[in-house]
Amino acid sequence: MRVKNTLLKSSKVIIILLALCVTCAYSQDKVTSVNKVTAGIDTYHKFYPSEKLSVKLDKAHYFAGDTIWFKTVLINASNRLPSALSNKVYVELLNDSSRLVERLVIPLTNGTGNGDFKLPLQGLTDGAYTIRAYTNWMQNFGENAFFHKRFYIGDDGKNPWLIKEQHTIKTIPEGKSVALTMQFTDMQNMPLPYKDMQVFLVNGGKTVYKQAFLTSDQGDIAANFNLPADVNTRNLKMVIRDGSNKKKTQVFPFYPGTTAQSVDVQFMPEGGETVAGLLNKIAFKAIGDDGLGVNISGVVVDGKGAEVATFKSTHNGMGNFRLVPLPNAVYKARINYNGDMREIPLPAVKASGIALRVDNVTNRDEVKLFVTATPDLAGLSKTYMLIAQGKDSVYLGYAFDLNKGYFNLTIPAGKFATGVISFSILNEGGKPLSERRVFINNNDNLVFKLMHHKIEYQPRDSVAVQIEVLRSDGSPVKNGSFAVAVTDDGQVKLPQYAPTILTDMLLASEIKGYIEEPGWYFNTTNANASKALDDLMLTQGWTGFNWDKLASPITEPVFRAEMNNDLYGRLINFFKKPVGGAKVTLLSSDKNNLMILDTISDKEGKFMFPDLPVSDSIAYTIKVHKKNGDAFGGSILVDEFKPAVDMPVNPHAIMPWFVNTDSTLVRYLKNTTANIKTNAAISSGDVKGKLLDQVTIKAKKILAVKGMDGEDLYYYDVNLEEKDMLKARSKTLLDYLEHDVKGFKSLINVFIHNSNKVAAIIIDGVNAARYYTPTGMPGGYFSHLRNVLTNITAADVKQLVIYHKYIGFMKRGEFYAIIVIKTRSGNGPLTRSTPGIYVYRPLPIYTAREFYKPRYAFDNTYDYSINRSTIHWEPNFITDENGKATLSFYTADKPSTYTLSIEGTDMIGRFGAQTLNIKVNAKPTASK
Numbered sequence: 001m002r003v004k005n006t007l008l009k010s011s012k013v014i015i016i017l018l019a020l021c022v023t024c025a026y027s028q029d030k031v032t033s034v035n036k037v038t039a040g041i042d043t044y045h046k047f048y049p050s051e052k053l054s055v056k057l058d059k060a061h062y063f064a065g066d067t068i069w070f071k072t073v074l075i076n077a078s079n080r081l082p083s084a085l086s087n088k089v090y091v092e093l094l095n096d097s098s099r100l101v102e103r104l105v106i107p108l109t110n111g112t113g114n115g116d117f118k119l120p121l122q123g124l125t126d127g128a129y130t131i132r133a134y135t136n137w138m139q140n141f142g143e144n145a146f147f148h149k150r151f152y153i154g155d156d157g158k159n160p161w162l163i164k165e166q167h168t169i170k171t172i173p174e175g176k177s178v179a180l181t182m183q184f185t186d187m188q189n190m191p192l193p194y195k196d197m198q199v200f201l202v203n204g205g206k207t208v209y210k211q212a213f214l215t216s217d218q219g220d221i222a223a224n225f226n227l228p229a230d231v232n233t234r235n236l237k238m239v240i241r242d243g244s245n246k247k248k249t250q251v252f253p254f255y256p257g258t259t260a261q262s263v264d265v266q267f268m269p270e271g272g273e274t275v276a277g278l279l280n281k282i283a284f285k286a287i288g289d290d291g292l293g294v295n296i297s298g299v300v301v302d303g304k305g306a307e308v309a310t311f312k313s314t315h316n317g318m319g320n321f322r323l324v325p326l327p328n329a330v331y332k333a334r335i336n337y338n339g340d341m342r343e344i345p346l347p348a349v350k351a352s353g354i355a356l357r358v359d360n361v362t363n364r365d366e367v368k369l370f371v372t373a374t375p376d377l378a379g380l381s382k383t384y385m386l387i388a389q390g391k392d393s394v395y396l397g398y399a400f401d402l403n404k405g406y407f408n409l410t411i412p413a414g415k416f417a418t419g420v421i422s423f424s425i426l427n428e429g430g431k432p433l434s435e436r437r438v439f440i441n442n443n444d445n446l447v448f449k450l451m452h453h454k455i456e457y458q459p460r461d462s463v464a465v466q467i468e469v470l471r472s473d474g475s476p477v478k479n480g481s482f483a484v485a486v487t488d489d490g491q492v493k494l495p496q497y498a499p500t501i502l503t504d505m506l507l508a509s510e511i512k513g514y515i516e517e518p519g520w521y522f523n524t525t526n527a528n529a530s531k532a533l534d535d536l537m538l539t540q541g542w543t544g545f546n547w548d549k550l551a552s553p554i555t556e557p558v559f560r561a562e563m564n565n566d567l568y569g570r571l572i573n574f575f576k577k578p579v580g581g582a583k584v585t586l587l588s589s590d591k592n593n594l595m596i597l598d599t600i601s602d603k604e605g606k607f608m609f610p611d612l613p614v615s616d617s618i619a620y621t622i623k624v625h626k627k628n629g630d631a632f633g634g635s636i637l638v639d640e641f642k643p644a645v646d647m648p649v650n651p652h653a654i655m656p657w658f659v660n661t662d663s664t665l666v667r668y669l670k671n672t673t674a675n676i677k678t679n680a681a682i683s684s685g686d687v688k689g690k691l692l693d694q695v696t697i698k699a700k701k702i703l704a705v706k707g708m709d710g711e712d713l714y715y716y717d718v719n720l721e722e723k724d725m726l727k728a729r730s731k732t733l734l735d736y737l738e739h740d741v742k743g744f745k746s747l748i749n750v751f752i753h754n755s756n757k758v759a760a761i762i763i764d765g766v767n768a769a770r771y772y773t774p775t776g777m778p779g780g781y782f783s784h785l786r787n788v789l790t791n792i793t794a795a796d797v798k799q800l801v802i803y804h805k806y807i808g809f810m811k812r813g814e815f816y817a818i819i820v821i822k823t824r825s826g827n828g829p830l831t832r833s834t835p836g837i838y839v840y841r842p843l844p845i846y847t848a849r850e851f852y853k854p855r856y857a858f859d860n861t862y863d864y865s866i867n868r869s870t871i872h873w874e875p876n877f878i879t880d881e882n883g884k885a886t887l888s889f890y891t892a893d894k895p896s897t898y899t900l901s902i903e904g905t906d907m908i909g910r911f912g913a914q915t916l917n918i919k920v921n922a923k924p925t926a927s928k
Contacts, residue, residue: 050141090104128150276352296317505905
């Protein structure tokens with residue numbers, strides 16, 4: 001018999017007929033029910049289409065003074081073509097506390113863009129950082145939809161030593177016994193002998209161990225100590241302090257070592273539930289103290305202690321086993337980690353239900369589905385629905401019954417696009433009963449071929465390599481967009497299985513949680529990659545589409561898709577009612593883009609100005625007049641970009657560069673400062689292309705001076721210019737200073753506790769005290785300050801400078817502060833937001849700098865002072881009609897091996913990533 005099914009591929013509905021052996025005929029209304037569900041999913045995705053984002057960096061870690069070069073690729077999730085929803089991406093650099101350091105707005109052309117962060121030599125905290133990137137539209141889907149990449153930024157000026165640390169752990173009745181050894185060396189890797197060192201082990205805010213040591217002649221120390229049983233070993237930090245100079249301190253995470261008792265093990269039944277009497281596949285994932293996977297083994301026992309199954313991790317703490325549980329039975333897993341044992345209960349067994357098993361590992365060319373039901377559900381003539389979908393695409397809708405107690409289906413894997421596919425079982429009412437996600441690999445990734453124009457290269461040699469990009473069928477990739485980074489292996493060690501555009505687009509964008517070594521799953525030399533990838537789907541890919549969305553009405557998205565540079569706004573009166581029919585005028589203040597535009601608000605008070613010019617610095621003034629010409633006294637609400645909130649702190653701590661570092665990283669560190677000094681003197685004649693202004697991350701300083709009685713007197717200097725105010729948007733000046741300027745709250749506290757001291761607020765040359773009288777009560781000057789700063793919006797300010805200091809002793813002297821403000825209007829302390837006028841300042845669009853390309857004259861003498869870690873960066877490497885393009889650059893000044901890392905897309909839905917090697921020999925050949 002024939003059963004009608006619905007197959008949606010690339011968001012297009014295709015009706016197919018499958019000839020399958022089934023036992024009963026389905027009525028048209030049951031087929032209609034399936035079509036209704038698939039249509040509902042498709043309708044939701046049309047209103048809320050998803051985007052996927054990948055960001056490629058030039059290397060894996062950085063130091064102060066370095067430059068982070070990056071390229072962004074944004075695609076539609078449904079068809080994997082360049083996104084038509086967004087014309088810009090917000091790329092943020094966040095510190096280890098998930099606080100914003102810098103944000104860039106990257107314009108997109110055909111879904112791609114590029115930019116860079118210039119790290120300062122001083123003022124940037126040493127630690128782990130995160131690149132977070134997203135579009136305004138992606139904020140509708142939450143933090144999980146964003147791109148994230150963590151790495152370490154080092155600063156040798158804040159780290160006085162290199163540390164080699166090793167330890168072992170034993171479980172004892174009192175807790176854990178730790179044997180610790182450390183060696184201290186200087187930046188030249190020479191031992192630091194006979195040095196006083198203080199070692200602290202801190203758990204949150206509590207010190208659990210401390211000891212003073214004198215290093216040996218080789219800079220070594222050794223310690224043995226016990227950790228209490230109740231210590232949270234996932235939250236320990238080692239603090240090392242110079243006994244003779246307390247300012248020399250280093251801090252790093254300390255994981256004493258995972259034991260069976262501290263391993264976090266989760267058991268997840270395939271499909272979602274463990275059902276009695278049916279064959280169940282149960283996956284597990286074990287995580288150690290450091291948040292990473294640990295490999296375990298063990299057995300499953302029933303309530304009588306009889307062994308019923310065994311298990312063992314396949315990769316990174318993940319694996320699975322099979323179990324046919326008995327009704328009302330209770331099962332436990334006895335895990336074995338390094339000889340240490342522990343018992344963990346398995347999920348409860350359900351007496352009634354269905355089990356879903358999916359196998360695409362045994363034969364990767366097909367997907368086999370096995371649906372079984374408990375006897376009480378078999379033979380009830382109930383209709384179930386099978387829905388197969390990818391990101392924003394429904395591939396299959398199928399109606400079936402379980403009258404025989406089972407239902408099996410085989411689907412060719414080629415029916416699905418490469419990536420994560422969800423299979424869901426729904427009842428007649430559309431309620432999901434079981435769900436399983438799998439990864440389909442059609443082996444259709446792009447392939448790169450490298451063709452050298454010569455066999456070997458020398459220092460300062462000209463390199464021109466042709467790269468050919470092919471699809472899996474051998475056809476050339478025409479107009480593909482790729483990014484290429486060439487790095488020196490002597491200074492940069494690329495992680496073997498680092499994230500790439502392949503893992504970003506096909507894997508990380510689909511499942512929750514941190515994926516260790518994602519590139520490992522795409523390495524064809526790993527025999528267990530397919531099985532391990534399926535375990536990843538069974539654990540971290542446990543949930544898929546939120547079916548509750550279909551039961552709820554589709555609402556207007558909170559965040560607008562920025563397809564163009566449009567300005568949206570709304571007018572309301574004093575009673576919060578919309579003001580329609582008002583004339584809205586837009587005036588630009590950019591001398592290069594002078595314009596005056598008019599429009600009329602609609603009945604809901606809404607107005608819009610389309611396709612405004614793209615600029616790296618522009619401001620608009622919006623003026624409103626009523627229909628009768630009277631001045632507008634209501635409010636102008638502009639739909640300005642609202643950045644994502646601070647990202648939650650990542651639980652996976654990155655070990656600092658100075659702990660257990662290797663010679664590669666030390667060489668990189670030594671060369672960084674010298675290279676920056678060299679590059680600072682680059683002239684325009686030395687560079688191929690235009691040198692643009694650098695984006696420099698600024699860090700405000702808290703300065704300390706000594707008083708006459710030896711006390712530390714802290715003061716804080718602020719100098720904010722107009723470009724700083726771009727971050728403030730429509731905030732009041734007080735809100736901006738309190739929330740976005742580090743240290744300003746400390747200044748406010750001084751005002752609160754020094755109400756009888758001198759303070760002056762100068763606005764456009766006029767002392768604000770003439771208009772605002774302090775109360776004389778405690779905190780009176782703070783109230784004075786608040787009144788002034790609340791009355792001014794940050795967008796009205798062109799410059800703000802704060803000077804303050806103590807005169808005399810801290811306890812007996814006077815605190816003196818001057819706040820100097822220069823406003824845009826120049827109206828002084830009485831500056832107010834004029835009714836009917838709104839100043840709109842869009843975030844500036846960033847213009848990427850061009851990577852420095854030296855032009856060497858032929859010379860047999862080498863200047864060893866120049867030794868770049870990133871040899872070349874090419875974010876816009878475009879293939880011709882034959883799938884070929886030539887990469888040209890100069891080698892550096894020393895012999896080495898270079899890694900050429902290339903990744904990108906053919907712009908029609910396929911991706912590729914590959915690393916290639918280039919050898920630079922020590923001596924020129926005779927031919928040269």
